[in-house]
Amino acid sequence: MGARLERARRALAVGRVAHQSGLRRILAEIGLASSREATREGARAFRSGLEELGTTFIKLGQLLSSRPDLLPDVYIDELSDLVDDVPRVVPFPEIQAIVRADFGEDAFVNLDPEPLATASIAQTHRGLLATGHDAVVKVRRPGVVEQVDLDLAVLRSTVRLATRHSEAARRVQLEELADELEIHLRAELDFVEEAHNTELVRRLVEPFEGLVVPRVIRPYVTERALVLERIAGAKVDAGHGLEPQRAALLASEFFRAYVFQVVVEGVYHADPHQGNVLLTEDGRLALLDFGLLGRLDEDTRTGLALLLLALAQNRADNVADLVVELSLTSARSDQAGFVQDVRRKLPRFHHRPLASIEAGQALADLQRAAIRRDIRLPTSFALVGKTLAQADSIARLLDPELDPVALIEEQSLEVMTREAERRLEPNRLAAYAFTQLTPLGRLPRSVGHLLSELERGTLAVGVVPTGLEELEHNLRSIANRIGAAMIVGALLLSSSLLVRAHSVEWLGVAGFCLAAVLGLYMIWKIIRTPGEL
Numbered sequence: 001m002g003a004r005l006e007r008a009r010r011a012l013a014v015g016r017v018a019h020q021s022g023l024r025r026i027l028a029e030i031g032l033a034s035s036r037e038a039t040r041e042g043a044r045a046f047r048s049g050l051e052e053l054g055t056t057f058i059k060l061g062q063l064l065s066s067r068p069d070l071l072p073d074v075y076i077d078e079l080s081d082l083v084d085d086v087p088r089v090v091p092f093p094e095i096q097a098i099v100r101a102d103f104g105e106d107a108f109v110n111l112d113p114e115p116l117a118t119a120s121i122a123q124t125h126r127g128l129l130a131t132g133h134d135a136v137v138k139v140r141r142p143g144v145v146e147q148v149d150l151d152l153a154v155l156r157s158t159v160r161l162a163t164r165h166s167e168a169a170r171r172v173q174l175e176e177l178a179d180e181l182e183i184h185l186r187a188e189l190d191f192v193e194e195a196h197n198t199e200l201v202r203r204l205v206e207p208f209e210g211l212v213v214p215r216v217i218r219p220y221v222t223e224r225a226l227v228l229e230r231i232a233g234a235k236v237d238a239g240h241g242l243e244p245q246r247a248a249l250l251a252s253e254f255f256r257a258y259v260f261q262v263v264v265e266g267v268y269h270a271d272p273h274q275g276n277v278l279l280t281e282d283g284r285l286a287l288l289d290f291g292l293l294g295r296l297d298e299d300t301r302t303g304l305a306l307l308l309l310a311l312a313q314n315r316a317d318n319v320a321d322l323v324v325e326l327s328l329t330s331a332r333s334d335q336a337g338f339v340q341d342v343r344r345k346l347p348r349f350h351h352r353p354l355a356s357i358e359a360g361q362a363l364a365d366l367q368r369a370a371i372r373r374d375i376r377l378p379t380s381f382a383l384v385g386k387t388l389a390q391a392d393s394i395a396r397l398l399d400p401e402l403d404p405v406a407l408i409e410e411q412s413l414e415v416m417t418r419e420a421e422r423r424l425e426p427n428r429l430a431a432y433a434f435t436q437l438t439p440l441g442r443l444p445r446s447v448g449h450l451l452s453e454l455e456r457g458t459l460a461v462g463v464v465p466t467g468l469e470e471l472e473h474n475l476r477s478i479a480n481r482i483g484a485a486m487i488v489g490a491l492l493l494s495s496s497l498l499v500r501a502h503s504v505e506w507l508g509v510a511g512f513c514l515a516a517v518l519g520l521y522m523i524w525k526i527i528r529t530p531g532e533l
Contacts, residue, residue, distance in 0.1 A: 011154050014053060021049035038072035047078045055120035055144055056151035056185065063181055066386030068364035070371070076364075089115060090123050095139050102222040106130055111137070120144070121188055121291070126230060133229060135217055140191065140224040148185055155181070173376060180379045188291035191226040197290035198228070201269050204261055205287070210253040212286050231286045233278030236397050240279055251399035254285055255407055258391040262296070262384055263305035263415050270294035270383055272390045274397075285394075294383050300326060304384060305415050311363075312408040316343040323366055328376040341369040363388070484522055491515035 026046050050061040064071060065079035092113040099108065111127040116136065124138045159178045162169040187193050195216045202213035212231065220227035240247060254277075261268035271292045278286040296304065303326045310318040320339040329335065345365050363385035370377050388404075395402050422428060453459040495511030 006150055007153050007157075010150050011157075014154060017049050017052050021045040038074045040074055040078070043072075043075045043078035046075065050079075054147065054151070056148050056155070056181075058120050059185055059188075060155075060181055063177070063184065066382040067177075068367050068385075089118050090139075090141055094142055095123060095125060098139050098142070098225055099137060102225045103220050103227070107220065108137075122191075127227075129217065129220070129227070133217055135220075135227050136214075136230045137220075138191065138226045138228070140189065145189055148189065152178075152182055152185070173379070176379055184292055187293070190223055192221060192223050194291045195221045195226055197293040200267060201261075201287065201290055201293070204265055204267065205257050208253050208257045208260075210250045210284050211257055212280065212284050213290075214286065214288065231278065231280060231288075233280040233286050235274055236277055236279050236285070236394055237274075238397055240398060242279075242283060242398070246283060248399040248402075250283070250285060251395040251397075251402050252407060254398070255391050255395040255402065255404060256411060258388060259308070259408060259411055262294075262388070263301065263308060263411075264418050266296040266298070266301035268294045268384075268387060270387050272387065272394060274394060277394050294380065294387060296380055296384075300378060300380055302419065304381070305419065308408050309415070312405045319366070323370060323377070324375065326378055326381065327370060328378075330374065332374045334373040335375070338369055338373040338375055341373070342366070345369065481522065481526075484518060488515050488518050488522070491518070 022042065022045050026042050047061065050057040061079045065076055068076050071079070095115075096111060099111065107130060108127045109130050112125050114125075116124045116126055120141070121144055122138050122140050124136055127135050127137050129135050155178055159169070159174045163174055187197075195218075198213060198216050202215070205211045205213060214228040214231050217227045217229060242250065258268060258272065269287055269290060269292075271289060272287065276287065276289045278288065280286050303322055307319060307322040307326070310322060317339065320335075320342040323342075324335055324338070363381070367377060367382060367385065392402070392404055395404075450459070491511045492515050495508040495515065498508030498511060499505050500508075
């Protein structure tokens with residue numbers, strides 16, 4: 001009972017903020033409820049509402065900023081600047097108590113009471129370990145897990161309701177979006193997972209001399225606290241002070257590192273925004289905060305590698321085929337129309353000034369074209385697009401003339417070579433041969449069984465009709481309208497008879513009123529949403 005009451009209170013709080021932010025206007029601007037031109041004011045109201053609601057909704061906004069297929073450009077721009085900084089500082093005694101409880105009384109010789117950063121999930125402080133290491137300790141905010149659990153429960157119930165009653169909610173995959181949000185939040189709340197992610201990315205970027213990842217200082221790792229080596233540096237900006245040649249080399253290496261993580265390893269640092277990349281005193285780029293790590297299965301990784309190469313080489317038909325292979329399609333998917341969209345859009349990324357080409361723009365255009373043609377891209381596609389766009393924007397601060405298309409083409413030979421090496425590994429090759437030969441071994445028996453059934457005349461072929469949902473919806477709408485019209489007519493007829501009877505004339509008036517309400521409702525629905533009731 002207590003949990004339900006808490007959910008109800010939180011739902012009311014979310015509803016209040018949504019109302020104050022102008023939810024109806026926002027839904028219209030993003031195309032979920034009627035259609036209205038997107039405005040900067042609506043986008044700002046949406047962003048401020050998410051910030052007011054706290055951790056879960058800030059993360060939701062950051063996730064939505066990677067979905068140009070769902071939101072207009074003005075909303076994407078506004079949410080891309082969503083800052084996960086909170087003004088409320090956790091009192092130092094609470095931080096100190098967690099550190100001492102998890103690492104012992106004597107783990108730190110000194111712990112700075114002033115935080116280096118305060119985010120919605122964690123707060124970081126500089127400290128000196130008893131071992132002599134200059135370190136940074138990251139501590140999870142007390143109560144944040146319980147708050148996230150409550151928020152996710154409210155979001156889940158809202159998404160289920162919307163999916164049941166809205167075709168638009170099903171089309172934009174709200175349930176999958178909620179699943180992805182929960183996965184990301186659970187990962188960011190567990191600092192043991194973040195420590196593993198940090199060490200993994202540290203190994204992945206070792207070949208890139210211009211990049212550095214802070215070392216996890218073990219055994220100082222628990223679910224709610226994490227100690228890392230401190231790396232001094234400043235945020236990357238246009239006034240970085242590096243020599244032009246060094247800056248261009250560093251920008252190229254930085255972007256290539258992220259392409260390498262995505263297309264070769266299938267594991268990548270998925271949040272390289274400006275606050276998570278520092279320019280160190282020795283002229284390297286330090287990557288920070290690995291709570292969010294993108295992971296790709298083997299088929300998706302290979303498909304994305306080929307897709308990026310096809311984009312770089314302007315092969316529109318190959319791009320369209322690869323996107324369709326990565327996606328979920330149905331009988332309503334317009335694949336031919338999607339191919340035409342790609343053929344029309346793709347050439348504009350070629351033969352243009354290098355500074356005007358953005359790595360994430362082509363992927364964003366593909367996402368929008370796919371959703372319009374009822375082609376469902378995997379959620380990993382959006383995160384890869386956002387990651388490459390963020391990496392591109394950081395690299396351009398160092399080298400405004402960066403050419404991401406040329407960099408992808410340069411890496412194509414390395415990618416294909418590594419892919420061939422992976423496939424020719426003895427273990428992989430043997431596993432592939434086994435999985436392919438097993439069905440071939442069963443083929444003669446299956447053919448024999450089929451011929452036997454043909455001889456006996458017992459072969460049965462089942463046909464399952466598809467794409468009838470729209471027809472069923474239309475028939476239901478027609479039946480509902482006819483039924484409602486008959487009810488209104490019956491009410492009018494019976495009410496006119498009752499009015500003539502002096503003893504129950506009030507009942508006739510009530511019937512007239514009810515008929516009028518139902519009739520007006522029908523007219524309103526017919527005008528507003530043709531074909532529905």
